[in-house]
Amino acid sequence: MIGRLRGVLAEVELDHCLIDCMGVGYVVACGARTLGRMPAPGDEVTLHIESSWSAENGPRLYGFLTRDDRGAFTTLTGIQGVGPKAALSVLDVLPPGDLAAAVAREDKAAVARANGVGPKLALRIVTELKGKPLGAGGLTVGTGSGPVAATPAAPSLTGEAVAALLGLGVVEVNARRAVDQALIRLGEGAELSAIIRAALQELGR
Structure with missing residues (x-):
């Protein structure tokens, strides 16, 4: 293997x-x-x-690119009804830290943003991921009113930037690729407005 x-x-x-x-x-x-x-x-x-x-x-x-992503993918595909394609879609929308935070606050809508994941499957993912480790780093989703996550997750600028591009009519896969390229150019500390402008420049190339 x-x-x-x-x-x-x-x-x-x-x-x-x-x-x-x-x-x-x-x-x-x-x-x-x-x-x-x-x-x-x-x-x-x-x-x-x-x-x-x-x-x-x-x-x-x-x-x-990271062991945490692979670990989260393995955990997701262990859920009934979640195939590899759906698991990749979830991780495109929510990296492991963001996914753990979304599950801990029972944010089904955040999970349902993934392509091919409807409300019922999003509910199953949120329910079954409670208390399960996500990623090789041991990030674990809290249960009930317990801890949110082993490591607090910061709000996702990537998600906000992608959502802005989607609002402009950009196809999702192109929007995500442009935003990722913009983050590589600007660095993780860039402001949302700068990320969106850089992503639009990427799309115009």
């Missing part, structure tokens, strides 16, 4: 990338947030891998 890949980023497509590891090319499915944070093609990248097999698609590799 493959747990990690380190190699040259050969290609980046809409929902996957190709990693060249000493002449062997691995096709790795990734979420939009992960793809948007990839280095430039030709640079080295390390991905944490979760392997999956289904009768419909056969073997498939899912890649993440």
Whole structure:
């Protein structure tokens, strides 16, 4: 079983990338947030891998830039009705820390923002994630009126910036990629207005 890949980023497509590891090319499915944070093609990248097999698609590799993302993906796909595609969509909208906070405050609407996740599935995710670890760092969702999370999650500027672009009619996957690129250019401390302007510049390239 493959747990990690380190190699040259050969290609980046809409929902996957190709990693060249000493002449062997691995096709790795990734979420939009992960793809948007990839280095430039030709640079080295390390991905944490979760392997999956289904009768419909056969073997498939899912890649993440952090162990926490991979751990949250594994936890999500352990919930009935949450397949790999839905799990990636949830993590595109809510990184592990934000997801833990959303579940702790029972914010079903935040989870339902993910593509392919309706209100019923969002409720199931919120219910079943209570008290479960999210990610390799041991981030655990609180139960009832207990602690919100092992580590407090800051409000997501990424989500706010993406929502602003969606309001302008930008397709979600393009909006997320543009915002991620803007954050790479400006840094995590950038203000929301600056992120939105930079993202619009990315879309105009």
